[in-house]
């Protein structure tokens with residue numbers, strides 16, 4: 001059976017008490033599930049969730065980190081602090097970071113290399129805006145983001161990277177890319193990775209789809225050849241929507 005990587009990005013939601021309530025429920029529901037499951041709570045709940053997850057197969061992720069390891073960077077969170085809490089994976093280059101906070105590929109690339117050098121896995125997000133899609137530039141935009149964000153990342157280190165394709169126009173909007181359209185971009189991602197690295201690296205690459213993934217579309221999306229998992233936002237905030245996604249009938 002195909003093993004998928006399904007991650008819940010809680011974004012700027014959940015107090016510590018709410019985070020614990022969700023993760024406690026999730027632990028019971030997903031025990032023994034075949035897929036790789038991750039949750040990415042806000043920074044303020046990471047420690048509590050890390051403690052709750054001890055001994056569970058659910059992976060702890062963070063939603064972002066600084067491009068610097070330590071020092072005078074008020075308000076930032078370092079890779080070392082994430083490691084210290086037991087974080088295993090960090091989401092980088094999310095479109096909300098790119099678009100709201102102006103993160104460039106070069107800046108994201110520094111974070112990707114730092115995270116990997118300190119032993120974290122990375123979920124690297126890429127995706128086009130509606131304007132870019134309508135201009136026929138979706139593939140080119142994604143290819144450019146991949147080349148820029150993965151600059152100087154070796155093929156060995158690429159094994160620690162999952163790509164999340166998230167069309168910006170499908171995030172939190174209820175609009176989902178059709179499975180065929182999503183798969184076409186995933187295929188283009190594999191082709192780009194094959195060019196940047198090797199055919200083997202492209203084949204081994206795990207590519208998640210993100211953008212209004214819900215219980216009723218998870219099966220169809222993840223049934224596509226090049227879709228290896230999901231990065232789930234809104235539907236990851238409640239057990240009754242995240243659990244069916246994690247347990248979807250592959």
Ligand SMILES: O=C[C@H](O)COP(=O)(O)O
Pocket residue numbers: 009094166170171172173174210211212213231232233234235
């Ligand atoms: O990181 C998750 C994505 O931005 C998707 O969010 P969404 O499922 O609320 O559309």
